Amino acid sequence: MCQHQPPCPTSGDPDHEAARVVASHPEQGWSLLCNGVVVFEDTGELLPDGGVIAPHRPTYIRTAA
Template identity: 85%
Template sequence: MCQHDPACPPYDHLDREAARLVASHPEQGWSLLCNGVVVFEDTGELLPDGGVIAPHRPTDIRTAA
C-alpha cells in the first residue's frame, strides 16, 4: 500500500504504528495508516488481514492519594 520512500513498516511488524497517517476521523475515534492498519483512540488496532490487536493503553493506573 505504501507508495512513498522510505516505505512505512508493514502491518505485521511491531513498529506498524509508525506508518504515515492517510485518514483521520477523531470524531469517530479512528485513523487509517498507509500500511492498512486502522488505529482506534483506545489504542486497539484492526489489521488489513482481519487480525485484531487489543487495546494496550494502561487503564488501571492508580494515582497516589
C-alpha cells in the same frame, strides 16, 4: 500500499504503528494508516487481514492519593 520513501513499516512489522496516517476521524476515534491498519483511540487495532489487536496501553491516568 505505501508510496513514501523510505517506505512505512508493513502491517506485519513490530513497529507497524509508525506508518503514516492517511485518513483521520478523531470525532469517531479512529485513523487509517498507509499500511492498512486501523488504529483506535483506545489503542486497539484492526489489521488488514481482519486480525484484531486488543487495546494495549492504559487509557487512564492514575493520580496521587
